[in-house]
Each structure stands twice: as structure tokens, then as C-alpha cells.
Amino acid sequence: MSENSSAERELPLLAFAYHPRSFGTMAIAEATEGICRLLWILDTSDPEVGSMARFLRRVGSVVDIAGMELEEAAEAVAACKPKAILALADPLLLWTARLAELLDLQFLSPEVAARLTDKYLQREALQRGGVPVPGFWPVPDQDDEARWAELEQGATFPAVLKPRSGEGSRDIVPVHSFPELRSLVEQTPQEAQAGPPEMVLEEYLLDRPEHAGDHFADYVSVESVVSDGRVSHLAITGRFPPAEPFRETGFFIPSAFAEPETTAIVQAATAAVQAIGIRAGILHTEVKMTPQGPRVIELNGRIGGGVPEMLADASGVELMAMAFRVALGESVVFDSMPACKQVGYLLYVQAPYAMSTITAVEGLERLRTQPGVQEVTLNRGPGSAVSWRSGNHGHVFSVRGSAPDHEALRVLERFVKDEVQILGE
Numbered sequence: 001m002s003e004n005s006s007a008e009r010e011l012p013l014l015a016f017a018y019h020p021r022s023f024g025t026m027a028i029a030e031a032t033e034g035i036c037r038l039l040w041i042l043d044t045s046d047p048e049v050g051s052m053a054r055f056l057r058r059v060g061s062v063v064d065i066a067g068m069e070l071e072e073a074a075e076a077v078a079a080c081k082p083k084a085i086l087a088l089a090d091p092l093l094l095w096t097a098r099l100a101e102l103l104d105l106q107f108l109s110p111e112v113a114a115r116l117t118d119k120y121l122q123r124e125a126l127q128r129g130g131v132p133v134p135g136f137w138p139v140p141d142q143d144d145e146a147r148w149a150e151l152e153q154g155a156t157f158p159a160v161l162k163p164r165s166g167e168g169s170r171d172i173v174p175v176h177s178f179p180e181l182r183s184l185v186e187q188t189p190q191e192a193q194a195g196p197p198e199m200v201l202e203e204y205l206l207d208r209p210e211h212a213g214d215h216f217a218d219y220v221s222v223e224s225v226v227s228d229g230r231v232s233h234l235a236i237t238g239r240f241p242p243a244e245p246f247r248e249t250g251f252f253i254p255s256a257f258a259e260p261e262t263t264a265i266v267q268a269a270t271a272a273v274q275a276i277g278i279r280a281g282i283l284h285t286e287v288k289m290t291p292q293g294p295r296v297i298e299l300n301g302r303i304g305g306g307v308p309e310m311l312a313d314a315s316g317v318e319l320m321a322m323a324f325r326v327a328l329g330e331s332v333v334f335d336s337m338p339a340c341k342q343v344g345y346l347l348y349v350q351a352p353y354a355m356s357t358i359t360a361v362e363g364l365e366r367l368r369t370q371p372g373v374q375e376v377t378l379n380r381g382p383g384s385a386v387s388w389r390s391g392n393h394g395h396v397f398s399v400r401g402s403a404p405d406h407e408a409l410r411v412l413e414r415f416v417k418d419e420v421q422i423l424g425e
Helices: 025-029 052-060 069-077 090-103 110-117 119-128 145-154 178-187 261-274 307-315 319-327 364-367 388-394 406-419
Strands: 015-017 037-042 061-064 084-087 136-138 161-165 172-176 199-203 219-227 228-237 252-254 281-290 293-300 345-347 357-364 371-380 397-403 421-424
Touching: 025 052, 025 319, 037 052, 037 069, 052 061, 061 069, 061 345, 069 090, 084 090, 084 319, 090 110, 110 119, 110 261, 119 136, 119 199, 119 261, 119 293, 145 178, 161 178, 172 178, 219 261, 219 307, 219 319, 228 261, 228 307, 252 307, 252 406, 261 281, 261 293, 281 319, 281 397, 307 345, 307 397, 345 406, 364 388, 364 406, 397 406
Parallel strands: 015 037, 015 084, 037 061
Antiparallel strands: 136 199, 161 172, 161 199, 219 228, 219 281, 228 252, 252 345, 281 293, 345 397, 357 421, 371 397
């Protein structure tokens, strides 16, 4: 990019808030081709970010905001005169929203970004908007006995304990009683010098009895684009049942649901987008089908992990490029959900619940030769520590590819379970 053509130099400059554990750097850079030039916003005080700085300068311009207050960062970014701004990582949404407000650039408002990154605030907004959600209760500080007494009177069990701010199923645990809740809160790890994380307790949503024994899970996500307030749904992503306690094990587009369930699912997702107040962006909304109908679990204000690849494999839609077009103010509207010619999938294979160290992973080479397998990635090799608390990010290996139909995907998933062995202690 150091020798841009005149055509490339005429493309608008987009400021991108970089996070090292979000989407792949090259995938982001490639998605901008012919759309915009990149201005990477980096905080090199983070060692993971600092190690990438030299490479990022080769695929765009860089503003290093290490040690800067928000206003100083805004001045540094403004000097480069970007036409748009974007973030695709949950930890950066609120900060980027505040920066965008100072720069007078289109993005989520700080109020909307707060609802998207705080599970309690989000559920309050959804409930106010009439969206069906699980019951939910804020978890008090450990020494606030008055509020603990209120929670004991109001909460119902079984329930699910979650960090108010977090993603990827990290530190999410089932809770069966009030005494167990207090014990689990005491055991929740805390970041150094940050104190215990704020938590929220949610009602546990039951599966539908008629769905018992189905090979797929009873919850999905809806992938959507919002352009100038108009919501278009691009796909419904199905899932395999989670590993204990709530770790994702696999996703696929399209889901195996059919009418009238798909209509009810997208209606719930639309209502959630409107209740949160999102005017533009790419969204990922999790919806659970319960005996009482669809319930919105969570709305994420960014692209879902693995979704761009699955959606491209299934329907040819390039979601990452679309995110940049929307950020630049382009109108992106779909009259109907794009048709899928095959099933795009991503499997996350998790370690057994009690395992703490991987000693071997056997069978990956044979897996790579199976029809429809495009990529097998080892995420936790021999000698690596594993913990259920890491959620989705702690998976041992992933498998990505496409299948002609859902039955072929079931066959592949069974092959992975039967033929690949994760050994450890």
C-alpha cells in the first residue's frame, strides 16, 4: 500500500479501531479493496497490538494512541481526516462510539454502544421495547446484604450467571439455587487491580419438548445489516448443542429451521434492533426457541465470529466488505434473505469440561481429507492449558468448510466426535 495507484488514493479513508483478537488482519484489509483506505487506530501499550504495528503499517496508515486520553486520540485521528470509522470488537465499541461522537462521524451512539456491551442495560432496553427476553437480575456487590436479600426474593432458578460485559461464553455458568449463586460469585476470577467483574443472573430458558433428541440446538443467531434505520436479515445461523457448561461447538448457515419458525425468529431479531435503537451496522442477534416462543438472548453490535466465511460459502454474500460500505454511509438493503446453495459451517471442538492440559490431539490429518473440509486449525496444541472458563476462545481445534445439506453436516460432525481424540489431564 506504500505505492498506491491514483485510483486507490481517491478512495475514502476509514479509521478502524484495531483489536488483536477480533477478525484476521488480512481478512479486514482484503475486504476494503476497492472500497476504502485503512487508518488503523492502535494502542501499542498493549503488547499484542504493539507486535502487530509494523505489519499494519504495510497495509494502511497508523495512528498510535498509546497513553492518550480520549480527546487527545480524537485530535490525532482527526488530523488524518477520515471519512468514516468502524470497530468490530465488543471491547472497543463503547470507546469507538465516544471517539466517533467527538469526530462527528457515523457510528453507534455512546448510549446504544453501552446497551450493546452491558448485558443488564441491554435487557432493560429490550424489555422496555416489548421484546421477549429471559428474566434477569443484577448481581450485587458481595457485601451488599440488603440487595442480596432482594435478589433472593426475586430470582428464579435454574438460572445462568454471566459477566455483564463479556463475549464468547467466557465465565458463564449454570446456577441451581441461591446458595450456589453466592458461592459461584465468590469463585469468579477477577482481573488484577480491577476487582470482581459485574455479573448478571438470567433465567435459564428450557428447550422445547418436541425438539428433544434433535441433532441441532434449539437456538440460533440472526445475521443482519441495518442501513439508515432499515433492517435487512441476511441469514439465520444454526448451532450444534453446546459443550458443558455453555461453550459453542458449531455453527452453520442456513439453519435447519423452516417456516413458520424462521418468520418468528427474524421478527424477534427485528424487534430487538428497534428496541436498542440501532440506525446502521452489521448485527448478530441470538434467539432461543422455547415452549413459549422465541426469546432474544443477546444482540451483538458487530459481525459474529466465523459468520463472514460461512455466509460467503453458503450464499456468496461478502459480509466484511458490507460492513465497510455501511460504515461509509452507503445504502445496503436486501428485499429478502439471500438464497443458500449449500451449508457453510464452522465447528469448534472443545476439551472435556474437567481437562486442564492438552497432551495430544489425534486424528486431525484424516479429518483434513474428508469431503467438504476446507480448513482445520489447531488452537490448543500439546502442552497448552485449557479451561471451560475461556468459553468459545478456548476450543482445541476448529473445522471450516461446506456441506451439500444438513444431513451431510451431521455425518461430518459425528465423524469429528468419533475419529478425533483430545487427550489430556
